[in-house]
Amino acid sequence: MERKTKVIAGEGSQEIWITREFDLPLNLLFKAYAEPGIVEQWMGTKVLKLENRRHGGYQFETSDAQGNVVFRANGTIHEFDPDRKITRTFEMENTPFPVQLEFLEFEKITEETSRLNMQIVYKSVALRDQMLRLPFAQGINMAHNRLQEVVNKLK
Amino acid sequence: MNLRRDVFQAIADPTRRAILLLVASHSMTAGAIASHFETARPTVSKHLQILTECELLEPEQNGREIYYHFNPKKIKEIADFIEPFLKLWDDRFNKLEAIMKKYPR
Numbered sequence: 583m584e585r586k587t588k589v590i591a592g593e594g595s596q597e598i599w600i601t602r603e604f605d606l607p608l609n610l611l612f613k614a615y616a617e618p619g620i621v622e623q624w625m626g627t628k629v630l631k632l633e634n635r636r637h638g639g640y641q642f643e644t645s646d647a648q649g650n651v652v653f654r655a656n657g658t659i660h661e662f663d664p665d666r667k668i669t670r671t672f673e674m675e676n677t678p679f680p681v682q683l684e685f686l687e688f689e690k691i692t693e694e695t696s697r698l699n700m701q702i703v704y705k706s707v708a709l710r711d712q713m714l715r716l717p718f719a720q721g722i723n724m725a726h727n728r729l730q731e732v733v734n735k736l737k
Numbered sequence: 738m739n740l741r742r743d744v745f746q747a748i749a750d751p752t753r754r755a756i757l758l759l760v761a762s763h764s765m766t767a768g769a770i771a772s773h774f775e776t777a778r779p780t781v782s783k784h785l786q787i788l789t790e791c792e793l794l795e796p797e798q799n800g801r802e803i804y805y806h807f808n809p810k811k812i813k814e815i816a817d818f819i820e821p822f823l824k825l826w827d828d829r830f831n832k833l834e835a836i837m838k839k840y841p842r
Contacts, residue, residue, distance in 0.1 A: 624832040
């Protein structure tokens, strides 16, 4: 299956480029980033704060089924240019990972299609590589946890 | 104690990547591999050892010679490591697209 999303992570680089074409008009694609209620739906996280303006801040929080906070992230918005771009920082709270810089560029392809180019810049090459492998590592952890749950039920 | 080798560490070295490309075309002896590099023979041997330890190469004794074969399965593992990252974003964006398609215009 061909994925619509492309990830470019050049070797020895501090960046990751993520690009995606959407079957959506540009304004609807941008709205998905600007409206807290919509962000919550597709990101699967609670939006505690989203100030869409220069020097505004945002904060996301995700809880597990028991209501424990498992993830919290925040950042500062540097540029907010509707239907064009968002420049912001992103920081995961309570993790050793330093802040990263994100450049989001929204472009119109046709009246009904649009593209998002996202450039993420990390503090170092090593950190970039680590972040790239994080979902891979988390996948392994989740498999272990599921296994643990199954084993616990057997007890 | 022999430290467990990491595949990513193994392919981080440009000489080792060149060796992999070489052996991927056809199986070769250590001598044949070394002849492609200016590096000293023991250095190439060390690289071969590391690549063998993480199963990127498979040595096969053939009479007096050891032939090194390329292990495509292990290389696929490396290609796959970026897959969960890609899937995470692709799933997210698929969801965004599905939600916005239903959004009243």
